Amino acid sequence: MRLKFVFVLAIVFSVLLPINAQDLALIPTPHTLKVVNNQYLTIKKWKVDGSNDYHDLIETFALQIKACGIDFPVELSRRGKASNLILKEVSGEKQLGEASYSLVINPTGATIEFSHARGLFYGLQTLLQITNSGSVSGNKMKIPCLEIEDHPQFEWRGLMLDESRHFFGKQTVFQLLDWMAFYKMNRFHWHLSDEQGWRVEIKKYPKLTQVGGIGNYSDAQAPAQYYTREQITEIVKYARDRFIEVIPEIDMPGHASAANRAYPEFSGGGSKDHPDFTFNPGTPKTYSYLTDIMRELAHMFPSEYIHLGGDEVHYGNQQWKENPDILALMENKKLGNMREVENYFLRSMSDSLNTLTRKMIGWDEIVDAGIPSNNCLVMWWRHEKPGQLTKALANGYKTILCPRIPLYFDFVQHESHESGRRWDGAFVPLDKILAFRQDYGAVISKYADLVVGVQANLWTETVSHTGRLNYLIFPRIAGVAEIGWSTHSSVDQTGFLKRLETNFPLYEKMNIQYFNPLSPGSTPEIK
Numbered sequence: 001m002r003l004k005f006v007f008v009l010a011i012v013f014s015v016l017l018p019i020n021a022q023d024l025a026l027i028p029t030p031h032t033l034k035v036v037n038n039q040y041l042t043i044k045k046w047k048v049d050g051s052n053d054y055h056d057l058i059e060t061f062a063l064q065i066k067a068c069g070i071d072f073p074v075e076l077s078r079r080g081k082a083s084n085l086i087l088k089e090v091s092g093e094k095q096l097g098e099a100s101y102s103l104v105i106n107p108t109g110a111t112i113e114f115s116h117a118r119g120l121f122y123g124l125q126t127l128l129q130i131t132n133s134g135s136v137s138g139n140k141m142k143i144p145c146l147e148i149e150d151h152p153q154f155e156w157r158g159l160m161l162d163e164s165r166h167f168f169g170k171q172t173v174f175q176l177l178d179w180m181a182f183y184k185m186n187r188f189h190w191h192l193s194d195e196q197g198w199r200v201e202i203k204k205y206p207k208l209t210q211v212g213g214i215g216n217y218s219d220a221q222a223p224a225q226y227y228t229r230e231q232i233t234e235i236v237k238y239a240r241d242r243f244i245e246v247i248p249e250i251d252m253p254g255h256a257s258a259a260n261r262a263y264p265e266f267s268g269g270g271s272k273d274h275p276d277f278t279f280n281p282g283t284p285k286t287y288s289y290l291t292d293i294m295r296e297l298a299h300m301f302p303s304e305y306i307h308l309g310g311d312e313v314h315y316g317n318q319q320w321k322e323n324p325d326i327l328a329l330m331e332n333k334k335l336g337n338m339r340e341v342e343n344y345f346l347r348s349m350s351d352s353l354n355t356l357t358r359k360m361i362g363w364d365e366i367v368d369a370g371i372p373s374n375n376c377l378v379m380w381w382r383h384e385k386p387g388q389l390t391k392a393l394a395n396g397y398k399t400i401l402c403p404r405i406p407l408y409f410d411f412v413q414h415e416s417h418e419s420g421r422r423w424d425g426a427f428v429p430l431d432k433i434l435a436f437r438q439d440y441g442a443v444i445s446k447y448a449d450l451v452v453g454v455q456a457n458l459w460t461e462t463v464s465h466t467g468r469l470n471y472l473i474f475p476r477i478a479g480v481a482e483i484g485w486s487t488h489s490s491v492d493q494t495g496f497l498k499r500l501e502t503n504f505p506l507y508e509k510m511n512i513q514y515f516n517p518l519s520p521g522s523t524p525e526i527k
């Protein structure tokens, strides 16, 4: 009789109840989350079942926990030993998508099901955040029992860092990669050349870094700063261990001044405000030179795509009109004006990348260049030109959405802030990022196959040190992660902020200076 009563109670208490995601503080929000009422897992450490091929991932998980300020032990239990975290690869009828996973926590332990390493990695990131939300008493952690099924909305969830305007170095990049992984972001777009500096070592052209690496936006004479090939390899591996692809950008044919300071023989001239801004598109020498550079980049970066910029060439192509090489090219190739020259250049460099088995990404100007739509990716950035987005999509270009407003992090994030950009008074507070999926909902659903993702971009003209860099990125990065991953078409903003608050102590532990949108006065602007 008594036993039966206990049994009935157990059934009543193990009913799965949907709860508010903010109680578990998961960012981004998983596809589905159900918490088992009144049941908990109580543990002193994660003892991970080691009878699988995923020891590297478990090692990264243990590093991640530390890197994100969560103080909880993780150990690998040897074959046959008791464990409380089971990693279960599933196939056949239970086969999951590449980035999908399920996570079940019951009173005896946690199980992550996945079919691909990437899915397992994301399951572990969710577990890491759950570990942060657990209640601690003494040396024990109590975690609610739950069931999660999860997969991302978008394949591309990116962050771009400009290290030409200011150089931050590899520790800053490692920390960014850790937080991108924490928030399940997966593309690090690295802007490595522009007017102010060239930041990647190219063995065949050493002056690119020795001369082009000199200077930054604050000080044109600052000693050369750049990444060596070994450092790049280390960073690419660090990212790959966190399922992040690194995409280098060498901007061309404009924004090329630093390269042209090193090798003026390839310059196509510039303008009064932007001297030596362009490469010379009129001579075959330029294409061989740039292809040599691309070959070395392809060696360092295994990404499918290399970003060739292609933006704002008109800032400094005025001297093209008088350049005999370019005039000859125009006649030869029947190019009617400077825009057609620019487009010819982009098509040629896209072909060059193909010979290296890579494809081109470009800013949305490249939509007009006539590159086949299956051979490049477009980043739509000019928010005041929605027509350029429609044109890209109508012409079948796979497109990443990164409109300045609300996805440029160099814009100020609070009305009281003084340093940073505005556009006709508009700026980029977190709530504008969180409204993105509603604001762009129509285009996202109309072109579901072509909108491959979202990306935040940090240009660093106004960012001369890591403290300010973090202040601009945190916590807006969490908002971008939410709109990139969540399958829900809108964000419950109040709930999001509640979840976000649980991340602030982690930022503090890791010495990240952040902006608190819930209490703007408590985190004064870092300039």
Ligand code: ACM
Residues within 6 Å of the ligand: 311, 312, 363, 381
């Ligand atoms: C850009 O912001 N010039 C792509």
